[in-house]
Amino acid sequence: MKVFYKILLLLIIVGSAVAQPMSITSLTELYSGKDGFIVLNLNDAGIVLRDLVKNKSAQEAIKTVKKVTLIRFSTEELKDERKAEAMKEGKNFFNQVKNFRASDYEEILSFSQGSNRLRSYYKKNERGDNEFIMTVTAEEYNSLIMYLSGSFTKEEILEIAKSIKF
Amino acid sequence: MNIDELIEKYYNGETTPAEEALLRKHFAEANEKSPEKDMFEFFSSESNAFGEIEFDESELLSKISNTKISRFPSFWKYASIAAILILAINAYIFISKFASNDNKQQYTSGIVITDENIAINKEKAALELQKAFSHLNNSQKIVNENLMNLKKLNEANNYLEILITN
Numbered sequence A: 001m002k003v004f005y006k007i008l009l010l011l012i013i014v015g016s017a018v019a020q021p022m023s024i025t026s027l028t029e030l031y032s033g034k035d036g037f038i039v040l041n042l043n044d045a046g047i048v049l050r051d052l053v054k055n056k057s058a059q060e061a062i063k064t065v066k067k068v069t070l071i072r073f074s075t076e077e078l079k080d081e082r083k084a085e086a087m088k089e090g091k092n093f094f095n096q097v098k099n100f101r102a103s104d105y106e107e108i109l110s111f112s113q114g115s116n117r118l119r120s121y122y123k124k125n126e127r128g129d130n131e132f133i134m135t136v137t138a139e140e141y142n143s144l145i146m147y148l149s150g151s152f153t154k155e156e157i158l159e160i161a162k163s164i165k166f
Numbered sequence B: 001m002n003i004d005e006l007i008e009k010y011y012n013g014e015t016t017p018a019e020e021a022l023l024r025k026h027f028a029e030a031n032e033k034s035p036e037k038d039m040f041e042f043f044s045s046e047s048n049a050f051g052e053i054e055f056d057e058s059e060l061l062s063k064i065s066n067t068k069i070s071r072f073p074s075f076w077k078y079a080s081i082a083a084i085l086i087l088a089i090n091a092y093i094f095i096s097k098f099a100s101n102d103n104k105q106q107y108t109s110g111i112v113i114t115d116e117n118i119a120i121n122k123e124k125a126a127l128e129l130q131k132a133f134s135h136l137n138n139s140q141k142i143v144n145e146n147l148m149n150l151k152k153l154n155e156a157n158n159y160l161e162i163l164i165t166n
Helices: A002-019 A024-031 A056-062 A080-098 A154-163 B003-011 B017-029 B035-052 B057-066 B074-107 B118-165
Strands: A037-042 A065-073 A106-113 A116-124 A130-137 A143-150 B111-114
Touching: A024 A037, A024 A065, A024 A080, A024 A143, A037 B118, A056 A154, A065 A080, A065 B118, A080 A130, A080 A143, A106 B118, A116 B118, A130 B118, A143 B118, A154 B118, B003 B017, B017 B035, B111 B118
Parallel strands: A037 B111
Antiparallel strands: A037 A065, A065 A143, A106 A116, A116 A130, A130 A143
């Protein structure tokens, strides 16, 4: 009987580990180089971000962002013959992003309108850095997940978003 | 054969060169005026005129050999060069544009941008971050608008309650 409980406990542990939403690192590894996926993985996000913001306060906020990881799926720039194949992986990614929950993070902004959904999370990690995660899902399996880390505050992230040149 | 018979033969086109020479000599020496005399004198003078033209054959040959033979007049030559250049430039632009489109297609298919290749992919990375932050910015705007509307609704509700209680 003890053996049965041990096996049951083991199954519960393994099952719960599998049921956990995939980490951004594992998503990066899974979709890097696949058709329709754009993966951005930078340890110095400032190189790119500093050219995108308009005002001085946002320029200062940019300096607080260190690492950026972004995975986006879209078939809009794919050749027609590659779309169907890419869509299979795209659907998987879409579902993973849609179901992604950063449980130990504070949900700072969530928005839903039609098929468009956005969720954003923020937390201070054990190393003292702040982390920001954003997930977006939209029509035709368009989806993205973005992770930022650095010394920024929630307000600074929103300030950067507001100041990006379009 | 007397001179009248020779003249008749001449007019019929039946005289030999020797007979024509005899006629020329006769009329050259003749004293009395006649149409035939005038005619032969005219022929003789014209023949002498040609005979007086002298030219240096070697000089003429050297002139011919030194003359540049141009296949095209210079305008057409330059026009054709210009046309070829324009065609070549257009062909280059077309091919490079086509090639860049093709690269773009491959570029967006499974691209991974990291610190190592950011120098060549900076523009693409900027575009990706721009898109991601635009989602956040738009959501933030809509959420703020909704909050403002909610605030106004609450204020209106409070005002209405005050009116009712009074």
